[in-house]
Amino acid sequence: MEALTSRSVQVSRKPMSLAERLFLPAIFKGMGITFSHIFKKQPTIRYPEQKREFSPVFRGLHVLNRDEEGRERCTACGLCAVACPAEAITMEAAERLPGEEHLYREEKYAAKYEINMLRCIFCGLCEEACPKDAIYLSETFAPANYTRKGFIYGKDEMVIPNVKTDPEGYAKAKGSPRNN
Amino acid sequence: MTLLALDWLLIIEKLVLIAIIVFASLGIALYTTFAERKVAAVLQDRPGPERAGPFGLFQPFADGLKLIMKEEIIPNSSNKALFILGPGLAMTAALMTCAVIPWGSSVQLFGRTIDLQIADVNIGILYIFGVVSLGVYGIMIGGWASNNKFSLMAALRGASQAISYELAMGIALIALLMTTGSLSLRTIVEQQMAPGHLWNIAYQPIGFLLFFICAMAECNRTPFDLPEAENELNFGYHQEYSSMKLGFYLFSEYVNMIMSSAVMASLYFGGYDIPFFDESVLPQNIAALVGVGTLLLKIVVFIFIFMWIRWTIPRFRYDQLMNLGWKSLIPLALVNMLITGAWILAKL
Numbered sequence: 001m002e003a004l005t006s007r008s009v010q011v012s013r014k015p016m017s018l019a020e021r022l023f024l025p026a027i028f029k030g031m032g033i034t035f036s037h038i039f040k041k042q043p044t045i046r047y048p049e050q051k052r053e054f055s056p057v058f059r060g061l062h063v064l065n066r067d068e069e070g071r072e073r074c075t076a077c078g079l080c081a082v083a084c085p086a087e088a089i090t091m092e093a094a095e096r097l098p099g100e101e102h103l104y105r106e107e108k109y110a111a112k113y114e115i116n117m118l119r120c121i122f123c124g125l126c127e128e129a130c131p132k133d134a135i136y137l138s139e140t141f142a143p144a145n146y147t148r149k150g151f152i153y154g155k156d157e158m159v160i161p162n163v164k165t166d167p168e169g170y171a172k173a174k175g176s177p178r179n180n
Numbered sequence: 181m182t183l184l185a186l187d188w189l190l191i192i193e194k195l196v197l198i199a200i201i202v203f204a205s206l207g208i209a210l211y212t213t214f215a216e217r218k219v220a221a222v223l224q225d226r227p228g229p230e231r232a233g234p235f236g237l238f239q240p241f242a243d244g245l246k247l248i249m250k251e252e253i254i255p256n257s258s259n260k261a262l263f264i265l266g267p268g269l270a271m272t273a274a275l276m277t278c279a280v281i282p283w284g285s286s287v288q289l290f291g292r293t294i295d296l297q298i299a300d301v302n303i304g305i306l307y308i309f310g311v312v313s314l315g316v317y318g319i320m321i322g323g324w325a326s327n328n329k330f331s332l333m334a335a336l337r338g339a340s341q342a343i344s345y346e347l348a349m350g351i352a353l354i355a356l357l358m359t360t361g362s363l364s365l366r367t368i369v370e371q372q373m374a375p376g377h378l379w380n381i382a383y384q385p386i387g388f389l390l391f392f393i394c395a396m397a398e399c400n401r402t403p404f405d406l407p408e409a410e411n412e413l414n415f416g417y418h419q420e421y422s423s424m425k426l427g428f429y430l431f432s433e434y435v436n437m438i439m440s441s442a443v444m445a446s447l448y449f450g451g452y453d454i455p456f457f458d459e460s461v462l463p464q465n466i467a468a469l470v471g472v473g474t475l476l477l478k479i480v481v482f483i484f485i486f487m488w489i490r491w492t493i494p495r496f497r498y499d500q501l502m503n504l505g506w507k508s509l510i511p512l513a514l515v516n517m518l519i520t521g522a523w524i525l526a527k528l
Contacts, residue, residue, distance in 0.1 A: 022508075023504075027489075027492070027493055030492045030493055031488060031489065031492045033492075034223045034488065034491060034492045035223075035488065037222070037223050037224065037225055038222050038223065040225050041225075042225050042226060042227055043225065044226060044227050046227075
């Protein structure tokens with residue numbers, strides 16, 4: 001029969017030699033190995049002060065995008081909610097009123113848009129489903145919370161700050177390996 | 181009034197000395213717990229505790245505070261008196277050893293010569309052996325009084341381990357005592373300090389190795405920490421303990437470690453002797469303080485080795501433990517004793 005792996009080793013059942021039975025040579029060898037680890041570099045990242053760089057494809061918290069003029073792109077079509085395998089997204093649509101053209105790009109917008117971050121699996125299918133490029137997964141992640149309710153994120157948490165009026169908030173919500 | 185014709189100053193002097201040594205031992209033990217965590221971390225490529233204070237130096241106080249704040253639980257089905265006695269006994273036995281260890285030569289203070297040793301008992305080593313054997317009662321009583329099968333199993337293991345390894349330890353020590361001809365620790369240290377006399381490790385290398393292994397077993401340190409084998413016995417003999425009673429058990433292990441390091445340093449490594457240096461050229465008080473520092477340094481090195489071994493090798497299986505004790509260490513100790521005897525005879 002062909003071996004499953006090339007690294008399998010036949011176990012030796014030979015009785016131990018005197019040096020092996022004394023254990024001491026093996027123990028000293030082991031102590032040498034542990035001692036050499038004193039001088040090794042620690043891979044630790046001291047979290048709140050230091051942060052690890054995310055990979056470019058990292059999928060973090062959702063943001064609802066704005067267009068170039070700072071208007072919300074979401075038109076509450078519900079495709080993201082349909083695509084969501086965890087059924088984490090709910091929304092309520094509303095009609096844009098005259099005089100709100102500077103707020104919403106399309107005639108219909110999401111009056112309420114909620115994602116339950118405890119249900120969300122951060123798969124990114126909502127991002128792919130969105131025809132309006134409205135929802136994106138940023139490079140930040142959901143902070144801890146005291147209640148389950150606190151994990152249901154609404155529009156106030158997810159709509160990205162306007163890049164013109166609040167560039168700092170915009171960068172923070174977008175999240176990037178450099179300023180995260 | 182002859183009854184009161186005591187040397188009151190001597191009593192005060194000894195009381196002060198006891199207070200200093202006990203508190204210093206506890207302080208060192210406190211930081212040994214911290215050192216243990218740091219050494220473990222460094223050997224495993226981790227930074228270890230570093231958040232409490234600079235370099236995490238306040239960590240032991242945080243740990244202690246945490247233990248004190250915990251709820252004190254005494255199980256209903258336990259034997260309450262013994263349950264409370266257990267940790268106290270473990271701690272007392274651990275601390276009592278420090279009485280006969282010579283921590284330094286003597287200092288001149290207020291016109292008095294003060295020996296840096298609580299009691300220079302002429303059977304100091306026998307005293308240490310007696311007290312160390314008492315230490316197992318702490319484990320035994322704690323495990324028994326908990327009324328928990330795991331605790332009891334752990335206590336039984338601890339007791340049988342202590343008895344097995346005390347034998348080999350005693351025989352290894354007899355070989356040393358044959359060469360020194362004295363049971364007083366101070367005499368043994370002064371012999372090693374004498375010019376032309378090497379440290380006892382040079383005369384008794386195998387004896388030292390045996391003593392070291394047995395000391396590790398007596399302290400219940402890995403690889404001999406079978407009484408605390410988490411994977412078989414949950415938590416061992418202190419499973420039912422909480423709060424500072426648990427703290428006492430954990431702490432007594434570290435005190436034990438310090439004391440056995442001090443005993444080993446005194447017996448085999450010249451105690452407060454500075455290697456390759458004649459202390460008599462220094463003024464007496466400075467020489468004594470430097471000597472204390474030297475002994476502490478030796479203790480620190482020993483403690484590091486204890487920890488180094490702990491974080492290198494896994495625990496013995498119970499049958500391996502017994503095999504090693506009865507079939508290897510005791511015969512080896514006996515042979516060592518015979519060879520030492522023959523050597524002494526040949527020298528005569």
